[in-house]
Amino acid sequence: MPANTQQRTHISLASPFIIEMWFIIFLVEFVKGSLLVALLPVYMENVLGLSVTVVGLAFALQYLGDNLFRGPSGWIMERIGYRWTMTGALLLIAVAVILIIYAKDAASLSLACLILGIGTSPLWPCVMTGVTELAVSTKSGSSGAAMGAVEMASLAGTGIGPITVNFLMDHGHQSYRAVFFVLLGFAAAVVAVALLLPARIGHGVHAVTRGTQAPEAARPKLSPLASLKRTLLQLKQSLRVSRLLYPALFLQAFAIGLMTPVVTLFTRTELHLSPIQFNLLLIAGGGITVLALVPAGKLVDRIGTEAFLNTGFLLAAASLATFAHVRSLPYVFVVVALVGISYACILPAWNAFIAKQVPKGERGTVWGIFLTLQGSGMVAGPIVSGKLWDSVGHGVPFIASSFVMVLLFFLHLAIVRRTKRKNEALQLTRS
Numbered sequence: 001m002p003a004n005t006q007q008r009t010h011i012s013l014a015s016p017f018i019i020e021m022w023f024i025i026f027l028v029e030f031v032k033g034s035l036l037v038a039l040l041p042v043y044m045e046n047v048l049g050l051s052v053t054v055v056g057l058a059f060a061l062q063y064l065g066d067n068l069f070r071g072p073s074g075w076i077m078e079r080i081g082y083r084w085t086m087t088g089a090l091l092l093i094a095v096a097v098i099l100i101i102y103a104k105d106a107a108s109l110s111l112a113c114l115i116l117g118i119g120t121s122p123l124w125p126c127v128m129t130g131v132t133e134l135a136v137s138t139k140s141g142s143s144g145a146a147m148g149a150v151e152m153a154s155l156a157g158t159g160i161g162p163i164t165v166n167f168l169m170d171h172g173h174q175s176y177r178a179v180f181f182v183l184l185g186f187a188a189a190v191v192a193v194a195l196l197l198p199a200r201i202g203h204g205v206h207a208v209t210r211g212t213q214a215p216e217a218a219r220p221k222l223s224p225l226a227s228l229k230r231t232l233l234q235l236k237q238s239l240r241v242s243r244l245l246y247p248a249l250f251l252q253a254f255a256i257g258l259m260t261p262v263v264t265l266f267t268r269t270e271l272h273l274s275p276i277q278f279n280l281l282l283i284a285g286g287g288i289t290v291l292a293l294v295p296a297g298k299l300v301d302r303i304g305t306e307a308f309l310n311t312g313f314l315l316a317a318a319s320l321a322t323f324a325h326v327r328s329l330p331y332v333f334v335v336v337a338l339v340g341i342s343y344a345c346i347l348p349a350w351n352a353f354i355a356k357q358v359p360k361g362e363r364g365t366v367w368g369i370f371l372t373l374q375g376s377g378m379v380a381g382p383i384v385s386g387k388l389w390d391s392v393g394h395g396v397p398f399i400a401s402s403f404v405m406v407l408l409f410f411l412h413l414a415i416v417r418r419t420k421r422k423n424e425a426l427q428l429t430r431s
Contacts, residue, residue, distance in 0.1 A: 015134060016198075017082075017130050017134065017197070017198060017201060018130075018131075018134070018146060018149060018150070020193060020196050020197050021126070021127045021130065021150060021153075021197075022149065022150060022153040023153075023190075023193050024086065024090075024123070024190055024193050024194060024197075025123065025127065025150055025153040025154050025157065026153040026154075026156055026157040027157065027186055027187075027189055027190035027193065028090070028093065028120055028123055028157065028190055029153070029154045029155075029156075029157030029158045029161065030157040030158075030160060030161040030164075030186055031093060031097070031157075031161065031183050031186050031187055031190070032116065032120065032157075032158070032161070033157055033158035033159065033160075033161035033162055034161035034162055034164065034165045034179075034183055035097075035100070035116070035183065036059060036062070036260060036261075037158065037161070037162040037260070037263070037264055038161070038162035038165045038166055038264060039165060039176065039179065039180075040055070040058070040059075040100075040109070040113075041055055041261055041262075041264050041265055042264065042265075042268075043176055044058065044106075044109060045265070047176065048104075048105070048106070048109075050106055051386075051390065052261070052262070052265065052386045052389050052390050053386040053387060053389075053390050054106050054386075055261050055382075055386060056261045056382040056383050056384075056385055056386025056387070056389075057110065057382075057383060057386065058106065058109055058110045058113045059113065059260060059261045059382040060379050060380070060381075060382045060383045061110050061111075061113045061114040061117065062113035062114065062116050062117040063117055063257065063375060063378035063379040063381075063382065064114065064117060064379045065113070065114040065115065065116065065117025065118040065119075065121065066117035066118070066120050066121045066375055066378070067117075067121070067371075067372045067375035067376050067378070067379055068118075068121070068372070069089075069117075069118050069121035069122075070121050070122075070124070070125055070369075070371045070372040070375060071125075071369050071372045073085060073089065073121045073122035073125055073126075074122070074125035074126075074129065074366075074367055074369075074371075076122075077122060077125060077126055077129065078129075080199075081198070081199030081200055082126050082130065082197045082198060082199060082200070082201075083194065083195065083196075083197040083198065083199050084199075085122050085126065086122055086123075086126055086194040086197055087191060087194040087195055087197075089118070089119050089120070089121060089122045089123075090119055090120075090187075090190050090191050090194050091119070091191055092115050092116070092118055092119030093116060093119040093120065093187045093190065093191075094184060094187040094188055094191065095115055095119070096112045096113070096115040096116035096119060097112075097116075097180060097183050097184045097187050098184065099111060099112035099115065100112045100180055101177060101180045101181065101184070124367070124371050125367045125371055127150050128351070128355070128367040128371070129367050130201055131146045131147060131150070131355070132355055132358060132367070133201045134146065134201060146297070147297055147300075147347075147348045147351040147352050147355070148293040148294045148295075148296055148297020148298070148300070148347070148348035149293070149294055149297065151293050151297075151347040151348055151351065152290050152293040152294060155286055155289050155290050155293070155343075155347075156286075156290050158286065159282050159283070159285075159286030159287065159290065162264075162278075162279075162282060163279045163282055163283070165179050165182075165183075166275040166276075166278065166279050167275075167279070168182065169275065170275040170276065242414075242415045242418050242419060244411050244414050244415050244418070245354075245357060245415055246373055247411065248408060248411045248412065248415065249354075249370060249373040249374040249377075250373055250374065250376055250377045250380075251377060251404050251407055251408050251411070252350060252374055252377065252408060253374045253375055253376070253377030253378045253381065254377030254378070254380055254381045254404055255316075255377070255381070255401045255404040255405055255408070256377075256378065256381065256401075257377055257378040257379070257380065257381015257382050257384075257385065258381045258382075258384060258385045258388075258397045258398075258400050258401040258404070259320075259381075259385070259397060259398060259401055260378075260381065260382055260385070261382045261385055261386060261389075262385050262386075262389050262394070262397050264278070265389070265394075266394055266395070266398075267281065269394060270327070270394050270395070271327065271329070271332060273329075277329070280333075281332070281333065281336055284333050284336050284337050284340070285336040285337060285339055285340040286340060287340070288337050288340035288341060288344065289340040289341070289343050289344045289347075292340075292341065292344035293344050293347065293348060296308065296344050296345060296348050296349070297348035297352075300348050300349045300352050301352075305349040305350070305352050305353040306412075306416055308345045308346070308348075308349035309345070309346060309349045309350060309353065309412050310409060310412065310413070311342075311345050312342045312343065312344075312345030312346035312349065313342075313346065313405050313406070313408050313409035313412065314405075314406075314409055315338060315341065315342035315345065316339060316342035316343065316346065316402070316405045317402045317403075317405035317406045317409070318338075318402070319335050319336075319338040319339045319342060320339060320398050320399075320401050320402040320405065321398070321399055321402035322335050322338075323335045323336065323339065323398050324395035324396070324398035324399050324402075325395065354370055357370075358370070384397075384400070385397040385400075388400060
């Protein structure tokens with residue numbers, strides 16, 4: 001890496017790796033957002049005649065596939081590099097879209113959702129590991145701005161995808177089949193971008209995490225099983241985090257998973273929004289979040305994560321609870337904008353907060369484990385959401401999500417206090 005890059009005090013957002021991952025995340029979330037937010041809920045209910053509970057189960061399979069393979073994909077990435085891990089996995093997204101095009105029943109669509117999840121599983125372990133490695137290689141402990149940039153790509157894709165397909169369906173008078181083929185083209189494009197990724201960052205992941213060990217040629221070759229056992233032993237020795245972090249990881253994604261399968265249905269059945277109004281609503285919420293992410297990330301680097309997370313959790317709780325009850329369109333837009341601001345506070349701060357918990361050794365594997373725990377909430381969320389929608393009420397998933405945000409507020413306070421006590425005790429011991 002050039003010397004002038006080593007002297008920077010922050011991660012350059014113009015880094016080739018950041019730019020490439022930005023495009024990959026955008027394209028993947030464009031396809032996934034189009035399918036999960038705009039197309040599949042309506043397609044499965046109105047065209048195939050499936051219940052919202054079945055829709056929730058299919059979505060849960062997508063998140064299950066994503067989460068089951070996050071840990072293994074992080075471990076594989078450290079062995080074969082970013083390029084081939086991402087390329088091989090992202091090919092499965094194209095396979096999933098092809099299955100969706102020809103699916104005629106719940107079983108076929110559920111299988112397609114599962115394959116879609118497996119295809120996206122290496123995405124966040126790779127980007128989080130890469131950002132962490134770049135923070136090390138630039139001698140910077142600050143990753144909030146970079147985390148904000150990749151979250152911006154994620155939200156931009158998730159928002160622009162549904163807006164685009166709604167426009168194609170409403171104004172272009174395109175069929176579901178035609179729109180699915182458009183998404184297949186985007187899936188092919190993301191594979192092409194993945195081929196541009198580097199195999200390693202800097203001197204390589206292993207050079208950073210195992211630089212004090214003997215050279216590769218001098219160390220005995222281990223079988224995959226022996227290598228996995230050694231990795232687990234290293235994790236046990238190096239991973240020292242608050243136990244409260246684990247339920248917090250689950251709940252952070254669970255809150256989102258509660259809303260994912262029902263937000264489009266809620267705007268149509270309860271708010272009676274047209275596709276154009278729904279697009280404007282996505283722009284109001286997602287657009288504000290996207291625009292605020294990078295500035296928020298930079299502020300996180302300067303003043304820390306605590307204030308942003310506390311503010312974001314409470315604001316999200318209040319705005320989500322209000323969204324479940326408000327019916328006046330102007331107030332709906334105001335509430336959605338507040339939800340967007342709350343997530344702009346939460347997302348870069350949360351990722352930077354978690355990044356501080358990751359030990360130097362086996363970063364890819366640890367990120368995979370953390371993201372698996374976090375994403376398991378996305379598996380449970382749609383299942384619970386579908387049941388609440390069908391059995392209790394259409395606004396109840398949003399109330400439940402609000403309650404989870406309050407729990408996260410208190411969990412975060414407890415984690416921060418415990419961490420401060422441990423640090424103070426460690427300093428007293430050293431002195």
